[in-house]
Amino acid sequence: MDLEHVTRQVFWNVSLVWFFYTLSALAVLAFATGAYRNVSIWLKGWTGERLKNVSQSLSRVLTDGALNRKIFRGDFAAGIMHLCIMWGFIVLFIGTVLLTIHNDIVPFLFGYTYLIYSFVLDIAGVVMLTGVVLALVRRYVVKARPMHSLLDDGVILALLVVIGITGFTLEGLRLEALKPAVDDWSPIGALFARFLDSGLGGAKAWHGSLWWLHAALSLALVVYIPLSKLFHMFAAPANIYLSAEEPAVVTLEEREKLVGDFNQAQMVSLDACTKCNRCENACPSRASGEPLSPRGFVLNMKGYAKEKYGFRARFDARAKEAAAASQVGDAIEDDAGWWCTTCRACVEQCPVSISPMDVIRETRVSMMAEGRKVPPTIRDMLRTMSKYNNPWESGGSKRAAWRKNLEAKDFSQGDEAEVCYWISCVASGDVRNQEVAKAFISILRHAGVSFAHLGKEEGCCGEFVKRLGEDGLFEAIVEGNFGVFADFGISKMVTTSPHCYHTMKRDYPPLRDKLRIENAPQLEPKHHTEFIAELIAGGKLTFSRRVEKRVTFHDPCYIGRHDGLYEQPRQILRAIPGVEVVEMERSRENSFCCGGGGGRMWLESTGDERMAELRAREAAKTKADILVTACPFCMSNLHDAVKTAGFADVMEVKDIAELVAEAVVSATAYEEV
């Protein structure tokens, strides 16, 4: 037996090979045209920003792209399924390319090289088919997770199944007809050959027609890639790469120069969506029965982008006119853009790093500029905000008066201190949250921290203005606040609001540089959980009383998912003598939003049950005496929800600062505040 000369006779039993080549060329052309369309739309979002940390982005592509890390998260079977399909497909594709090289350029698939080639491809085929069958079973039989299956989901899987099975059948028929001395190294092909041997005669004739079916479907798949969710095979890794860093802040001035409605990473992300529906399943607004679907939103925007920037808009005069006039707001049904609480649960879930949250915020920016589709309650709040620098009252005299009663140092009255306690609008205006501010001040006093607040000079941080997409107003607020910080020489900052904290930490510094705000200090904002945890670690707080309570901690989105402060609050709770900490079903990165973020404090829920009520129910299941949080919006919403959901008798809602204050401060000192 002559192993050295073993090879495959490419196009064995195939007539009209030229026709196949013509078809292939057309398919490749169609693919290239579709891919060009998609990529040219991506480029409409070009902002000129470059990633800072390329190696980190590449390693994210490796883990999340090549190894499907996030697909495995919380759904192992889904990970196996996708990994099989993906790698099976990639190896089979490479195999086809190698075969083309062998046949048309440099013949090299002989002997052992060919045998190994043949073996690897056989295995890849089985792996892919296994994945596809898993997918079919999960999607259509066991319905592993709520998904919206559309025609193309089925078409893609069917194509892959038929291409895979016809491939093996062809191999079997070929082996059966040629009866080669060495059975290639194609265990599966051989298996098919044996099976066919027993049932079918005329292998050669069957092979001839089946080959064309296999070829036609394979080419159809190639054409279909850029037109369907399959394009995620390019868009997903590209998006994982581009989204490894938080999106750069785009100033109003920069935005005026941009062509598209979305930045590049967002444009890419629209194509990266595979409709896996994990975002929708994690969305608190959706869970409460509101009409928002992050997935639906992303796909809607994908359709909008394709219409506005696609080929028709470029070459068909009438479509061009329509596209030029079309605005994001027109593509969004009713209030869909305003339901998002920006809780980041969708971002956390997305296997391919799409941020539906940022896509939604981006459309808010456009809708703000257009003005028509801004809900009246939000419109009125923003008008108040732009006139009075806070969302609730006009004069600001009431909150200034309340702050005066705190009898703490006040920068605006000429006092000096090391740390600025940024009280926040909610804690200044809302009676329940005022208690939190008092508790935190008593802690600061107890620990001997040199602190002062800004008194009448404290306005709004502008966080929800930013989330609502009124970037111009946000920039004005940031400039004003930096002016105040500069006047009083403030850089160290602590706040009891995750929203103030997050925006000062993430949104202020880039704007400081981009807006070239002169004399603006470098801010070092801390959230009070961070600050208290440090005080405890530094031995500055001594607990003198036990708090014999069972508590559960509700992770506020803006210190949790947005900033990763999961440990600090738990460290604090564990440090308080007597406290027993139990976790809710969903905690840390899976925490369920109270419904207060993203401007939702100014938009009434239309769902079946408020998000906060859903959360209160979940908390009540832990049999905790106290539902602890660390955010004024969470406090307001959960405080109400515990009452409306009927748990007021069994569970209290407290800020973590209140628990700490109870344990460290003597009763009289606490009352004095």
Next chain:
Amino acid sequence: MNIVVCVKRVPDLAEAEIVVDRSEKGIETEDLVFDINEWDNYAVEEAVLLKESIGGTVTAISLGEEDSEEVLRRGLAVGADNAILLNDRAFDGGDAFATAKALAAAIERNPFDLILTGAQAADDGYAQVGATLAEMLGIPHATLVTGLEIDGNVARVHRELEAGLEEILDVRLPAVLTIQTGINEPRYVSIAGIRRVARREIEVLGAKDLGLSGDEVGAAGSRLEMQRLFVPPATQKGEILEGSVDVTTEKLVSIFASKGWLA
């Protein structure tokens, strides 16, 4: 359709602490926040909505000092095509009649089909400019309009009456309509929207440009003269009696007795 909409910049008084100035004819404005008159805000939105549905142009016009440019620019951001500011020392101190005179002269310079004004201004509350303007231009007017459709050269107008009644009138165009709040949902005007129109030109006209003499406008051309502006003395607070019917009755009787009304 050429639509003209009259707008005014006024202080936001809803929750402000108001201090009457020394002249006793005005208020201290230093700590006040100014904005477009709320009724005018609806009028601008209505004008732009009309333009968006049936086409045409919208011209926003305001009488005031340089600061009033901000309410005109706001109008441009909403969708007005042109903006005119009537700014002249000669206009100072004008009442509704004198203001309407200047507005009429400015509006007459170009062809127009429809003039919208707010039903009244939040500061002086005269509610006269619209009607006076119509009279000066010799065209019909309708006040307190809460709904509006245009059909050819007729405006079908909804008016809110007392006792929950609503009437529908057909008004021949050109006409002046004074707009009531609630006729629409005014769109939000963002900073980005204002910036987009930051460089648009606002035409500034004085009395001479309008062919008006100094004694036709401003205080000299006014028919009303303000005598005094003041905060009326607070009347005594009412007293609310609490408790059961027996208790409150007893209290009431004793109050009557103490006043000597039961003698």
